[in-house]
Amino acid sequence: MKGIIFDIQHFCVHDGPGIRTVVFLKGCPLRCIWCCNPESQILAPELMFDAEKCIDCKKCAVCDAIKFESTISLNRDLCNACGVCDEVCPTNALRIVGKHVEAREVIEEVLKDFVFYKKSGGVTFSGGEPFMQPDFLTEMLRISKEEALDVAIETSGFASWEKIERAIRYIDHVLFDIKAVDGEKHVLLTGVRNDLILENLRRISKEREVVLRCVIVEGYNFESEEDALKLADISRSLGIERIDLLRYHRFGEKKYRMLGRNYELKVRDTGLIHRIRDVLKKEGLRVSVGGLI
Amino acid sequence: MDRIKLLRQRFISGKKPRIFVDRAKFYTEAMKATEGEPMILRQAKALKHVLENIPVVIFPEELIVGAMVKDPPGAIMYPEGVGLRVLPELDRIGERKNNPLEISAEDIEIIRNEIAPYWMDKSLGAVAEKIAPKFCLDLLYRGSFYVATEIAGISHFSVDYASLLRVGLEGIKEFARRKIEEFENLHLTEPEEIEKSLFYKAVEIVCDAVINFARRYAEKARELAEKESGRRREELLKIAEICEWVPAKPPRNFWEALQFVWFMQVALHMESYEQGISMGRVDQYLYPYYERDMKSGLLYFDEAVELVSCLWIKTNEIVPLFDELLTTYFAGMPTNQAVTLGGVNERGEDATNELTFVMLEATKRVALRQPNVHVRISEKSPKSLLEKCAELILSGVNAISLFNDSVIINGWLKLGVPLSDARNYTTVGCVELAPGGKSYDSTDAALFNIAICLELALFNGETRFGEKLGVECGEINSMEELFDCFERQVEKFVKCMILTCNSFEVANQIAKPTPLISVCNSQLEIGKDITLGSAKYNFSGVQMVGLADVADSLAAIDDIVFKKKLVSLQELIKAVRDNFEGYEELRQTLLNKAPKYGRDEIANRYAKIVAEIFAREVMKYRNPRNGWYLPGIYSMSTHVGFGMLTGALPSGRKAGEPLSNGIAPHPYTKSLTSAMHGVTSIDHTLFMNGVSYIITISPNLFRGEEGLEKLISLIEGYFALGGMNCHFNVVDVAKLIDAQKNPEKYRDLLVRVAGFSAYFVDLTKEVQDEIIAKMIEEA
Numbered sequence A: 001m002k003g004i005i006f007d008i009q010h011f012c013v014h015d016g017p018g019i020r021t022v023v024f025l026k027g028c029p030l031r032c033i034w035c036c037n038p039e040s041q042i043l044a045p046e047l048m049f050d051a052e053k054c055i056d057c058k059k060c061a062v063c064d065a066i067k068f069e070s071t072i073s074l075n076r077d078l079c080n081a082c083g084v085c086d087e088v089c090p091t092n093a094l095r096i097v098g099k100h101v102e103a104r105e106v107i108e109e110v111l112k113d114f115v116f117y118k119k120s121g122g123v124t125f126s127g128g129e130p131f132m133q134p135d136f137l138t139e140m141l142r143i144s145k146e147e148a149l150d151v152a153i154e155t156s157g158f159a160s161w162e163k164i165e166r167a168i169r170y171i172d173h174v175l176f177d178i179k180a181v182d183g184e185k186h187v188l189l190t191g192v193r194n195d196l197i198l199e200n201l202r203r204i205s206k207e208r209e210v211v212l213r214c215v216i217v218e219g220y221n222f223e224s225e226e227d228a229l230k231l232a233d234i235s236r237s238l239g240i241e242r243i244d245l246l247r248y249h250r251f252g253e254k255k256y257r258m259l260g261r262n263y264e265l266k267v268r269d270t271g272l273i274h275r276i277r278d279v280l281k282k283e284g285l286r287v288s289v290g291g292l293i
Numbered sequence B: 001m002d003r004i005k006l007l008r009q010r011f012i013s014g015k016k017p018r019i020f021v022d023r024a025k026f027y028t029e030a031m032k033a034t035e036g037e038p039m040i041l042r043q044a045k046a047l048k049h050v051l052e053n054i055p056v057v058i059f060p061e062e063l064i065v066g067a068m069v070k071d072p073p074g075a076i077m078y079p080e081g082v083g084l085r086v087l088p089e090l091d092r093i094g095e096r097k098n099n100p101l102e103i104s105a106e107d108i109e110i111i112r113n114e115i116a117p118y119w120m121d122k123s124l125g126a127v128a129e130k131i132a133p134k135f136c137l138d139l140l141y142r143g144s145f146y147v148a149t150e151i152a153g154i155s156h157f158s159v160d161y162a163s164l165l166r167v168g169l170e171g172i173k174e175f176a177r178r179k180i181e182e183f184e185n186l187h188l189t190e191p192e193e194i195e196k197s198l199f200y201k202a203v204e205i206v207c208d209a210v211i212n213f214a215r216r217y218a219e220k221a222r223e224l225a226e227k228e229s230g231r232r233r234e235e236l237l238k239i240a241e242i243c244e245w246v247p248a249k250p251p252r253n254f255w256e257a258l259q260f261v262w263f264m265q266v267a268l269h270m271e272s273y274e275q276g277i278s279m280g281r282v283d284q285y286l287y288p289y290y291e292r293d294m295k296s297g298l299l300y301f302d303e304a305v306e307l308v309s310c311l312w313i314k315t316n317e318i319v320p321l322f323d324e325l326l327t328t329y330f331a332g333m334p335t336n337q338a339v340t341l342g343g344v345n346e347r348g349e350d351a352t353n354e355l356t357f358v359m360l361e362a363t364k365r366v367a368l369r370q371p372n373v374h375v376r377i378s379e380k381s382p383k384s385l386l387e388k389c390a391e392l393i394l395s396g397v398n399a400i401s402l403f404n405d406s407v408i409i410n411g412w413l414k415l416g417v418p419l420s421d422a423r424n425y426t427t428v429g430c431v432e433l434a435p436g437g438k439s440y441d442s443t444d445a446a447l448f449n450i451a452i453c454l455e456l457a458l459f460n461g462e463t464r465f466g467e468k469l470g471v472e473c474g475e476i477n478s479m480e481e482l483f484d485c486f487e488r489q490v491e492k493f494v495k496c497m498i499l500t501c502n503s504f505e506v507a508n509q510i511a512k513p514t515p516l517i518s519v520c521n522s523q524l525e526i527g528k529d530i531t532l533g534s535a536k537y538n539f540s541g542v543q544m545v546g547l548a549d550v551a552d553s554l555a556a557i558d559d560i561v562f563k564k565k566l567v568s569l570q571e572l573i574k575a576v577r578d579n580f581e582g583y584e585e586l587r588q589t590l591l592n593k594a595p596k597y598g599r600d601e602i603a604n605r606y607a608k609i610v611a612e613i614f615a616r617e618v619m620k621y622r623n624p625r626n627g628w629y630l631p632g633i634y635s636m637s638t639h640v641g642f643g644m645l646t647g648a649l650p651s652g653r654k655a656g657e658p659l660s661n662g663i664a665p666h667p668y669t670k671s672l673t674s675a676m677h678g679v680t681s682i683d684h685t686l687f688m689n690g691v692s693y694i695i696t697i698s699p700n701l702f703r704g705e706e707g708l709e710k711l712i713s714l715i716e717g718y719f720a721l722g723g724m725n726c727h728f729n730v731v732d733v734a735k736l737i738d739a740q741k742n743p744e745k746y747r748d749l750l751v752r753v754a755g756f757s758a759y760f761v762d763l764t765k766e767v768q769d770e771i772i773a774k775m776i777e778e779a
Ligand code: SF4
Pocket: A047, A062, A063, A064, A065, A066, A078, A079, A080, A081, A082, A083, A084, A085, A086
């Protein structure tokens, strides 16, 4: 069974307990305006171009999509992500992101670090949204369990319950992203409503221990301490104890450029994340702030 | 102020270390006065003269006394070794860029007039030049093939304190006296006995010398006590009593045992030069004293920590006296006095004890760069040991290294070392190893640039400047032929390095016998100086440098030239010769499209093969102490020095860039675990002189209790894979800022960025700034 992933990262220490390997599945139904992994969104391989790396050697002049005038220019409409230019580009300025792989192949790569998972680590499936490739995901989950791996998943929760239900028995830890607590804002900022998400969160939290993860994009998804109280309400009502707050950052900006897209979000930072942390702590939740460093 | 804070102040004030000529002056005086006598007696008398005359200083609040130099930090001069190399630099040594040193005009005069002229034709170097093959010396002086250190003396051993403490120097003296009397009373008629009795006479002299040196301190302490009152007066009187007793007699308590050790350390440093004179398994041989005092209520945990801290601080008193060139090869002013903690005992049981933790606590409190604290981790170590180590590592105490007992013990067994000595191994210097008990292993005899062997293989035995130094092998048309040619270069240059080392050892036998080291580590009943092979173990250690560069280069040639056929070997050789001028595209291909050690299986395989070639070549040879050569993989900072003199390589590395550090891969992979797989694809038990693997991390990767657990998993994973040693370099904000200015120094600095770990220097300036800003904010 094949699926599409855009990265496998070994030695991750902030994506579930212990030392973990994170498998990033490509494709996401949400379009969060602050997304820092734009290459994770589309469910197909894409071409990325890093102008800073290009040395203008013209080796990639193998295709109609690539033209050289004063410098290199890409016509993405003509690109089918065939990967030929990636192969010849000596600097990796041109790279295909996303590749089709066998589920077992992925887990074999994950298993290379088995010796480091001894105490508490394992594999984390992230994305994109892993449930966007439900069959592929479930197959990887099944093999992971066959191999006695500890399994975590990071999800936005935007998927039909049926897809989640058949996967959940293979999953040990759920890292559940909360994009916004307010329904209207959710639509505005991510492109989808959050009823299904909250419903799924309710159902998942009955079956597994859940850690909530929130990127705080000040002035967008979180505007004040009020929002923190709403978040605390949700957590408490579901018996969730732990929330990881993640700092917003702009490291994704360059990647938008590399994909030929624009990124215009301007975010101010008055330290709201710390105020939210304090509120949540007062509400009796276990909170950590991380995500940048 | 807290005693420890006060004592360590001297070493963190940023004060420039000063060169002190006392030792050189008295040593030279004595050597001049004894011309014509047997060398071993001259050395003994010289040490005695030095210890009788160097200034005796007790600093305020010290509990452990014995000053290496009168106003630390400072450098001791060893004119018989490489100490006089600084001669031409002396006038401006305070202004040099790296590791500047102070010296007074008066001392410069003493050196120029009284010291230097005498040694011109008598130093170890001068003697060695008359012995070593010229070709080998020429290679040495090029600085690009190998560095051989024994021209400075031998040192680099772990003192057998367990035996010394049992008998005290009087005990040894008595043994020597008996032997001398037997000889004088005509009971010994074999011709060998003449030389033996000479040796015992030297032993007697140096034992007396150290005992009297300690008594000078007793006097000094009493003198100071007169001027003090209250607590400090009591302390000084106590110190006087201790110095009266040790190291003459076996210590009666913990404090005395520590003082015993330190007097020996000082005296050994006055005899032989200041590299790697290590203290061995301190938490083992000192434990009986600690335990007795604790049981009888004479000592409390905090006092023990304080006493140990006092000893630890003393190890920071000296820095080496290197000239500018040597500073490139051995940067950071290391003296590498190691202490070994933890591990298993001779019976294979866990040897960790309360004193282990006392010493780790002291390490945390002292937090200076010396001593090198080496913690042995075995499968039987209590969880608390690794936890404490992890805690220290994360708190930024970068002087801690971890050693993997199972790999190391196994390695000794393969060499035929008996199980009990294998289990009782100690560490030496920065990462080296020695079997337990009486061993003299010259663990840092030489460092070898393996990358230049590849350079010569590519150029058919010539250097890139066209000099025929290597072995000619004709045109190369396949990987096999390339390998064959590379091996022949390695064979030749390892041989040259060994001949150089052996010549230097013979020079030491002739010009620098070391009776005090012999007292410590030789088998006394043999009655020979330790440079002649009277220790139980007599290995010599030589290290490989540039492993990753060679592995990456071979993998690149295999892949890009022979498999993908993107370029011909001749073309690649031309590009390398031209330092990739006009070949940037090819260079990028080599950097970005070829397999890399630490990331790709095939390059890992090449690293393994290269390592095995080096090990095999080194292990062919014996040294003049009738011991075998052992290979190691570490570089101090020679990877920078060698790198400066090594041309471009097929890995894509340009001429002059640093080579890889120790066994670590170049940071092409973003995953530490993948690097660890690469590193352990090499069999570490082949490298029993020691392997260095330095991992640079930012503390925020491992926050809180969970972070501690993760670090432990990482270490345990590495050890389970067969890693011999690891050393964590934890960086803070200041280092990050420095990394921005000097990215080449921090190529492997890991920081956490948005859910993943990145190499700091790979990040754009803006992102770096942001991380630094956030780190400051967090703190
Ligand atoms: S990926 Fe293929 S189609 Fe796209 S630009 Fe490169 S060569 Fe052309």
